[in-house]
Amino acid sequence: MTDLPRVLSGIRVIDCSIAMAGPFAAQRLGDLGADVIKVEPTRGEWQRFASAGGAQGNAVNVSFLSLNRNKRSLAVDLKAEAGQRVVRELVATADVFLQNYRPGVAARLGLDYETLREVNPSLVYVSMSGYGEDGPYRDRPGQDLLLQAMSGAMLSAGRAGEPPSPAGQFLADAVTASTAFEAVLAALLHRERTGEGQLVTVNMLDALTTLQMQELSVYTVGHVPQERGSQPNAHVYIRAPYGVFATADGYIALGFADLETLGAVIGEPSFAGLDPEVEGWSHRDELYEKTAAALSTRTSAEWLDALLDAGIWAGPVYGYADLVDDPQIVHNGTFVEYEHPTEGTVKTPGFPYRFSRTPARIDRAAPLVGEHTSEILGELGYGGGDVATLLADGVLAETRLDAVGTGGRT
Structure with a gap:
C-alpha cells in the first residue's frame, strides 16, 4: 500500500506561511503527496516554541507538530539577499507558492507574485490574509477569534441576552485552510489544462462568511431575523x-x-x-x-x-445586519446577487477566493428539480423518445422553465 502513488505526487509546494491557516493548507497538500518545502527562519518558526493549550513539547511543541507533517524544512534568512536568491531559485522548480505575510512583506522580500511569475510563469501563487489584499481592514490582525466575532456567527448561538458564543475550535483558521487547499487544487487543474499559472488570494473574512451559506441566506433571502432564544444552542x-x-x-x-x-x-x-x-x-x-x-x-x-x-x-x-453592510465586505464583493426563475433576486455569500486568470462567477441559478434532465441525457446520447419514456416511467423527473408556476414538473 505504501508504494501506491498519491494524487499530488510530483507537485512541489513552497510553504512560506506561519500560524495555522497557511500551514494547515500546505499540510493537506503534503498529505496528498505533494513535496512541501517549509521555508522558515534559521531560528525556526515561532510556532515550534509556542505552547498549545499550555502543552509543552520536548523540543517541538504541539501546535507545530499538528500543522506541519509531510513537509521538509528549509531554514533560511529571508532578510539576506542571498537567502532571497535561494528561495527564488527554489521557486523556479516549484508548482505552488503559499504565503500569509503581512501586507507589503512579500514585495519587500522580493517574493511577491509579480516578481516570482518572472521566475516561474506557470507558478500557482497563493496569498492568504485576514480581511483581503486591500481595503479598509487590510492591516488589521487576522486572528481567529476576531474573525469569528466579525462574521456574525457568534450571535447564532447561546441565550438571548448572554454574551456571544465563540466556537470551541479555531474555526476561522480551519475554514481558511480548507478554502486555500480547495483553491490550490482548482488552480492546478487550470494549469494542467492551459499551462498557465496565476495569483490566488484567500482571506479569512470571506472564507468564514461563505461558510455560513445557509444561515446568511436565511437572513438575506428569507428575511428571517437573527434572534436567539432563552436556551443555549455553545477556550x-x-x-x-x-x-x-x-x-x-x-x-x-x-x-x-x-x-x-x-x-x-x-x-x-x-x-x-x-x-x-x-x-x-x-x-x-x-x-x-x-x-x-x-x-x-x-x-x-x-x-x-x-x-x-x-x-x-x-x-x-x-450580527448579520452589521456584516452585510460592512465596508470591507462591500469592498471585497463578498456577497453576490443573481436572478432565479421562481425566487427573484437572490443575495447570498459568494466566493471565498480570487483567481487572477480564472475568476469565479455565477452562470446558473440554483436549479429547479430536474431542470436540466433532458439537456444532460441529450449529452449522453439519449433521444427525445427515450427521455420521454423514462420520464413517464418515473425513472426521471424534469421541471420545464416555460411551465414554472403551472405545474410544469413531469
Missing part, C-alpha cells in the same frame, strides 16, 4: 483575557493582549508586571473579571479605537 486552552466582552453599548472581541499594555489602556494598574504566559494562565478568572468590569464602562467604538491604537488585538462583534 479553555487560551490564556486570559481571551473572549467576548460587554461594553456600554454592545460587545467586542479581545485576544492575546499583553497584560501590562492592556492594563494601561483600560486603567487596571494590577496588570502591571504580570507575565501573560504565567499569570495569564494561573489567574484567568480574575483577569477576565477585571477586564470585563473595565470594558463595560465605555462604548465599543471608544474601546476599539483605544485598543487598536495600542496594538492590542481587538475587533467588533457583528
Whole structure:
C-alpha cells in the first residue's frame, strides 16, 4: 500500500506561511503527496516554541507538530539577499507558492507574485490574509477569534441576552485552510489544462462568511431575523483575557493582549508586571473579571479605537445586519446577487477566493428539480423518445422553465 502513488505526487509546494491557516493548507497538500518545502527562519518558526493549550513539547511543541507533517524544512534568512536568491531559485522548480505575510512583506522580500511569475510563469501563487489584499481592514490582525466575532456567527448561538458564543475550535483558521487547499487544487487543474499559472488570494473574512451559506441566506433571502432564544444552542486552552466582552453599548472581541499594555489602556494598574504566559494562565478568572468590569464602562467604538491604537488585538462583534453592510465586505464583493426563475433576486455569500486568470462567477441559478434532465441525457446520447419514456416511467423527473408556476414538473 505504501508504494501506491498519491494524487499530488510530483507537485512541489513552497510553504512560506506561519500560524495555522497557511500551514494547515500546505499540510493537506503534503498529505496528498505533494513535496512541501517549509521555508522558515534559521531560528525556526515561532510556532515550534509556542505552547498549545499550555502543552509543552520536548523540543517541538504541539501546535507545530499538528500543522506541519509531510513537509521538509528549509531554514533560511529571508532578510539576506542571498537567502532571497535561494528561495527564488527554489521557486523556479516549484508548482505552488503559499504565503500569509503581512501586507507589503512579500514585495519587500522580493517574493511577491509579480516578481516570482518572472521566475516561474506557470507558478500557482497563493496569498492568504485576514480581511483581503486591500481595503479598509487590510492591516488589521487576522486572528481567529476576531474573525469569528466579525462574521456574525457568534450571535447564532447561546441565550438571548448572554454574551456571544465563540466556537470551541479555531474555526476561522480551519475554514481558511480548507478554502486555500480547495483553491490550490482548482488552480492546478487550470494549469494542467492551459499551462498557465496565476495569483490566488484567500482571506479569512470571506472564507468564514461563505461558510455560513445557509444561515446568511436565511437572513438575506428569507428575511428571517437573527434572534436567539432563552436556551443555549455553545477556550479553555487560551490564556486570559481571551473572549467576548460587554461594553456600554454592545460587545467586542479581545485576544492575546499583553497584560501590562492592556492594563494601561483600560486603567487596571494590577496588570502591571504580570507575565501573560504565567499569570495569564494561573489567574484567568480574575483577569477576565477585571477586564470585563473595565470594558463595560465605555462604548465599543471608544474601546476599539483605544485598543487598536495600542496594538492590542481587538475587533467588533457583528450580527448579520452589521456584516452585510460592512465596508470591507462591500469592498471585497463578498456577497453576490443573481436572478432565479421562481425566487427573484437572490443575495447570498459568494466566493471565498480570487483567481487572477480564472475568476469565479455565477452562470446558473440554483436549479429547479430536474431542470436540466433532458439537456444532460441529450449529452449522453439519449433521444427525445427515450427521455420521454423514462420520464413517464418515473425513472426521471424534469421541471420545464416555460411551465414554472403551472405545474410544469413531469
